[in-house]
Amino acid sequence: MAYRTVLVVLFDGVQSLDVTGPVEVFTGADTYAGEPGATYRIHTASLDGAPVRTSSGLTVVPDHALAEAPAPHTLLVPGGRGTRGPDPRVIDWLREHGPRADRLVSVCTGAILLAEAGLLDGRRVTTHWAYCDRLARDHPAIEVDPDPIYVRDGHVATSAGVTAGIDLALALVEEDLGRDAALSVARYLVVFLRRPGNQAQFSAQLSAQTARREPLRQVQHWITEHPGDDLCVESLAARARLSPRHFARAFQSETGMTPGRYVDTVRLEHARRLLEDTTDGVEQIARASGYGTPEAMRRAFIRTLGAPPAEYRRRFHTTQTS
Template identity: 45%
Template structure:
């Protein structure tokens, strides 16, 4: 049985969002997977990617016959492309007859605009997650997973996570063995450990409105090994513990305890990336105390071990 994979592109799309999944499916086809990859856009002809390389696409309105998978790419222009009625109309029409629908990176904006993510859990590039949630309140956005399956709709995180998504689709269609063989052929992980938060910039929290809270936030980040208990922090700004906790949470979006742990975890992450310190030293200097606590925090926050993070991100040149 041949499975038609239609990849939707638009001017300014991310080339890797198309090329990664396309190579996964074409490699699986060589192994007997029966995939046929096609590319379509609003208008037939050459469609320039964000890096200037153009691909040849057919017209969405001229696509005929049933589709196995409709896969929508992302790119820097995707949020603006979501306002193109021809593009969204084409996606909506083709999705109705496709066995499943998927997006790569912020291609999720196009699925959301087409109503395909309503009341569904979805992911996108970590940089775009906040905007996606703000624009489409009916979507439950989770910025950490590399991909999410909700019914017959799949979404993936940033850029190369489209490869993770495509491998998962091959595994669903043909089993683990074929997906493993495709991954080996492409020299990529079949299942990458952790989520995309391990690749994101250090934690995000709202900047406090008041000067005392801003100064305290900076103090916490600069002194991870200090006493950062609620009593100590409340005394630092001259507030009662109860009032301090309420004000800090309201102005940063995080409780004091949660903010401190995240700040210490990000400090530990940076130390692992730029130093060769032993894990117990990293734990002590980041305020996490022991290597055991460091390990637990990393497993809980990023689903990888501190050692794995160092092996993947440590720079010997720093």
Template identity: 50%
Template structure:
């Protein structure tokens, strides 16, 4: 085994099961890695879904031969309250590791250990604001799937652990090996788009203004309708200037940007669940043409409608079992 073969996962109770299982599967499928799970006390850990994971050793028993240290994440209501012993163990092992990797909210462990000070980083899209607020020295990049800053690599939520593990395999074993593993796991080698494709539907919080709430209800009720600023202002019996000011003050966007976002979300639903051609979806959601919808998707989500449908619609896929050559 070469110097890049030793991978240690630092765990404690409550760890997200998929944050561990996804990257472990990638490294194991690639071959040539020694993967070890280490907990604070050397005992099995209980994951977020109640399944216990056996570990190989305690963090204190891990020697200085670690090449890659991986720190998985924890549920949303726990990511700010990480175990001090875990932080201490991660800090000690990181000092001798070639690279340190976090998956999802594992970035909070790295930040608590001081490993993200002055660095760029990302985490689960729901936790990016909290990471930036709790650790102002971290330059959070909320739309990235993963971010490398020197020897530290942070990744977005849950399945992004698979993305970052594939990237590391590509660095260590070559792109051909990483591509073979991605094919075996039936995942993208490098998925297009960023976290905004998952965050867009939750990005607008409830406005305080009753007038603006009525405006949003009008758009949500019929995304394909005439929602030009003048038309909406007339329907709400307010001036265009006042309505525009409400959108900017409370939603930090223009009326047109909000309408575009809602139309994109309506199109997402049709693309995910139906078989309507893209031009028909565009007309149904008020875009007028497929090209107009394509440009809107690229602005809002960073991917085209066709690419979005290919990735997210429900379809039965059957693949013959095989395993890449180690």
């Protein structure tokens, strides 16, 4: 089995998890193969080979200076505070060497560096949600999609903030080595295999704030774990041992969402995952997700996603195989 060289570009102010997350995934693939370096050989490089200080204060010692780094199959550019006003020499290096890589990958705001180097023009990309508007404004030749956790466009792959880099790396391992390899790595790292790329950056749990009071946090967790149950305000209030009126007011105050909107978001997210990851029928998924009837789920999908469930599933699998 031929190995793939992965080169990670380092710079002061890099986000440490943008580096270590994907690196752990690629290194884990070697563990699956049973031989170090059999599948991926990881190299890190800074501009002059000097140690870099990450945004969290950790110091990382690179393997090489960029000028001496091996030619990569996969060139990975992480994000972090250092992407704001980067060293022009890093951009120049990316502009010269980026087109030679078989695969260009960015994590979080690493997309900004690729964009500055002109490597994303004409492509659909994503980045951390907080920087999507800036990326689109500064680089009008790029189509910026703020919703997915990662986007593939030809040999270019971009991902959203921090942990989305792990999802993207798992997707690349699955592409290179197969699902069993990616599943083995995911299990070892105790992460999901894998959140699909078109999953929204804001899940229900991220869209809403976590409630301060324990009874309300328990209700949030219950809703997520039991989307098919009776989740009316009265039932949820009883679980929190509050009156319905007090519960509804407290839930919205502490989470920023009404109980009904939170339930709707959880149910839609649950139904999407079942459509993406199973072959269950729409009627079965509607019941499991708490919609009751396929028509109720159909209305929710059209209202929120602009497509009925069957069409959503078809588009998802077309995207995954293209």
